[in-house]
Amino acid sequence: MTPAEIHEMFVRFSELNPAPKTELEYRTPYELLVAVILSAQATDVGVNKATRRLFPVANTPAAMLALGEERLKRYIATIGLFNAKAANVIAMSRLLLERHGGEVPRDRESLEALPGVGRKTANVVLNTAFGESTIAVDTHISRVANRTGLAPGKNVREVEDRLLEAVPAAFRQDAHHWLILHGRYVCKARKPDCPGCIVRDLCRFPDKTV
Known part of the structure; x- marks a missing residue:
């Protein structure tokens, strides 16, 4: 063109x-980060159904760690690859507390150092949560x-x-x-x-x- x-x-x-706007439901950068991690090879509709139950119980890194991996799995069991995603969300939450005071970092290098966060996920968070002019490319965008x-x-x-x-x-x-x-x-x-x-x-x- x-x-x-x-x-x-x-x-x-x-x-x-x-x-x-994104079709993922979230209120904070942390909720968005969790939702995007869960959305890999899953639909936004399916993720939203799970997070509507999960986020009232655990929507901060500390609350997620308190919930624990096994109980987290029960909330996200309807999402594909939920075992690996639960492990990543717990590990990611722990690193946020250890390295970033529980806050989602606003730079690509720090985001991509988190478990379960690749370039696409980092781009979504930088764009949607922090207003950066990044473009996250998934299968839909690549096709278009x-x-x-x-x-x-x-x-x-x-x-x-x-x-x-x-x-x-x-x-x-x-x-x-x-x-x-x-x-x-x-x-x-x-x-x-x-x-x-x-x-x-x-x-x-x-x-x-x-």
Whole structure:
């Protein structure tokens, strides 16, 4: 896509949804961090169902440690990979208390040093909790970036780097949310809703549905 087309793409996204937000439910940076860790290979809907029960009981690192790994598993047992995720959440909470006074750090290096936190999770927290202009690339965003011709890349890091170059600065803060929602509800994996897509005339995808 040309720079002019990319600019028009994000103008349309912003007009359709001026204040996009994550679909994960959270009230604090710690709740967001836990929710994002739990969301790996799981749906936001499934995570929200679990955290609605979990967060009233444990929504701080100290409370999570007091809950313990085995009891935490009972709250998140409906989520895929819950055993590993429970271990990571407990270990992450312990490190937050030991290294950061129980607060979620605002820098990438410290975030990525936490158990269960990779680049994508760090990007989500930096963007959504702290207002950084990062773009977390998941399967939805990678698909949209490649299909449309917005920022083609062979892997998520390549797509992320190209998105940071391609997306105009004015739209970078919200780009992650617009693209993930577009991929989740319009530019779907199996059958994209091309007739209902607001950027179909800009998109380079050759096999548009009719």
